[in-house]
Amino acid sequence: MDFEDTPELAEFRAEAAAFLAAHAEPRRGDDRDWSRNAASTDPEVAEDFRRRCVEWQGLLYEHGWAGLTWPREFGGRGLTPAHQIVFNQEMARFDVASGFITAAQALVGPTIMQHGTDEQRARYLPPLLSGQEAWCQLFSEPGAGSDLASLATRAVRDGDEWVIDGQKVWTSSAQHADFGILIARSDPDAPKHKGITYFIVDMAAEGVEVRPLVQAQGVAHFNEVFLSGVRVPQANVVGEVGEGWRVARTTMRSESQMISGASQSTGFDAVIATARRTGATRDPILRQELARVYTNEAVLRWMGWRTQTAVMTGRYELALHGSLLKNFFTRALSHRVELALDMEGAEGTLGSDAEGDGFWQYQCLNQFASRIGGGTEEVHRNNLGEQVLGLPREPDDTRELPWKETRRS
Numbered sequence: 001m002d003f004e005d006t007p008e009l010a011e012f013r014a015e016a017a018a019f020l021a022a023h024a025e026p027r028r029g030d031d032r033d034w035s036r037n038a039a040s041t042d043p044e045v046a047e048d049f050r051r052r053c054v055e056w057q058g059l060l061y062e063h064g065w066a067g068l069t070w071p072r073e074f075g076g077r078g079l080t081p082a083h084q085i086v087f088n089q090e091m092a093r094f095d096v097a098s099g100f101i102t103a104a105q106a107l108v109g110p111t112i113m114q115h116g117t118d119e120q121r122a123r124y125l126p127p128l129l130s131g132q133e134a135w136c137q138l139f140s141e142p143g144a145g146s147d148l149a150s151l152a153t154r155a156v157r158d159g160d161e162w163v164i165d166g167q168k169v170w171t172s173s174a175q176h177a178d179f180g181i182l183i184a185r186s187d188p189d190a191p192k193h194k195g196i197t198y199f200i201v202d203m204a205a206e207g208v209e210v211r212p213l214v215q216a217q218g219v220a221h222f223n224e225v226f227l228s229g230v231r232v233p234q235a236n237v238v239g240e241v242g243e244g245w246r247v248a249r250t251t252m253r254s255e256s257q258m259i260s261g262a263s264q265s266t267g268f269d270a271v272i273a274t275a276r277r278t279g280a281t282r283d284p285i286l287r288q289e290l291a292r293v294y295t296n297e298a299v300l301r302w303m304g305w306r307t308q309t310a311v312m313t314g315r316y317e318l319a320l321h322g323s324l325l326k327n328f329f330t331r332a333l334s335h336r337v338e339l340a341l342d343m344e345g346a347e348g349t350l351g352s353d354a355e356g357d358g359f360w361q362y363q364c365l366n367q368f369a370s371r372i373g374g375g376t377e378e379v380h381r382n383n384l385g386e387q388v389l390g391l392p393r394e395p396d397d398t399r400e401l402p403w404k405e406t407r408r409s
């Protein structure tokens with residue numbers, strides 16, 4: 001691997017570092033950093049985090065540092081992925097975050113760029129990039145998660161509009177969203193992957209009802225969304241009618257890439273600090289596990305470097321399969337948070353009374369967000385079996401049947 005910047009990238013790095021130094025505080029790596037409050041259970045802290053994310057994204061946009069790889073006509077800079085890597089490396093040294101806006105951009109941006117009309121791109125992409133409009137993803141349903149293509153929310157054409165009825169679930173940030181990307185069944189006579197259409201829904205439209213779902217940690221990160229006779233103009237269809245599955249695959253690919261690239265606040269340093277505090281560094285068994293945390297972190301770093309090399313050199317054959325990255329990342333995460341709780345012993349059973357306001361207790365409950373969201377570990381293993389190992393496809397005798405004849409949960 002060769003990580004030397006080209007002269008052009010070195011110049012860009014210096015420019016990025018100067019911008020960041022002028023507009024942000026260096027990251028201190030402890031609880032003085034606002035950027036680590038992404039998952040706070042305190043409503044005031046959570047709201048403050050949201051506000052700061054919007055402000056930071058607006059500042060990036062205003063100074064031409066948002067969407068570096070996005071085309072210029074949508075407010076980006078039209079630069080290469082290598083520029084984005086360099087900028088992210090520099091930004092990691094500062095106490096800044098774009099939080100939920102990064103997720104919305106990763107899901108909605110590539111989908112509208114690739115499949116949207118010119119009008120949709122012009123209308124929705126710039127405010128998405130500047131963080132002025134927030135989005136949510138209306139895909140999962142009570143009876144359609146891993147087998148998303150069996151979804152039952154109906155879309156019926158009525159002149160120049162579609163009428164949507166159904167229920168979505170696990171919709172992250174729907175309570176803050178201006179728009180949602182939604183997939184619905186527009187042709188129940190077609191096989192399940194064929195009769196789906198992809199829409200942009202105004203979350204303020206009549207008939208959209210958002211009900212928060214409170215998680216084990218006590219926060220309501222996601223919601224149920226009920227859609228009752230919601231009218232969506234034909235102009236809000238993304239891609240062709242009935243081709244929504246193809247469009248949704250673009251969204252889902254970007255989603256698992258985003259999750260495997262996500263940074264976490266629970267690296268080796270945090271685990272070793274707990275080990276020292278609890279005396280676990282003297283326990284031979286726990287020392288083995290600490291070595292595993294260290295090794296996993298090194299492997300993840302090397303995987304990141306390999307991806308970086310693939311991007312920087314244009315040798316995309318070196319890039320790792322997204323499912324491999326996601327599963328390695330989430331398994332390493334769950335190993336280290338569970339180890340930290342083991343090391344705390346009886347203290348580990350406390351809630352927010354435990355050290356650091358229940359930091360590990362929260363992280364332990366929160367691990368499932370990464371392990372389930374963006375496709376479960378089992379589903380990503382299926383992908384690896386089929387797409388990397390060449391194993392036969394998982395049997396599915398409903399694939400070619402008209403959707404209305406399939407059995408659903």
Ligand SMILES: Cc1cc2nc3c(=O)[nH]c(=O)nc-3n(C[C@H](O)[C@H](O)[C@H](O)COP(=O)(O)OP(=O)(O)OC[C@H]3O[C@@H](n4cnc5c(N)ncnc54)[C@H](O)[C@@H]3O)c2cc1C
Pocket residue numbers: 136137138139140141142144145146147169170171172173222368369370372373374375376377378379382394
């Ligand atoms: C933090 C978080 C945020 C989310 N945000 C959103 C969002 O914003 N919008 C949205 O639409 N959805 C969202 N989701 C939903 C997420 O996409 C689904 O939870 C996920 O796809 C799994 O679906 P499910 O929960 O219905 O589980 P199911 O599909 O019912 O799976 C149940 C269990 O069966 C296993 N399983 C299922 N099928 C197979 C198979 N073929 N082979 C082997 N095992 C299998 C699964 O691995 C799992 O263990 C979010 C989820 C989380 C955790």
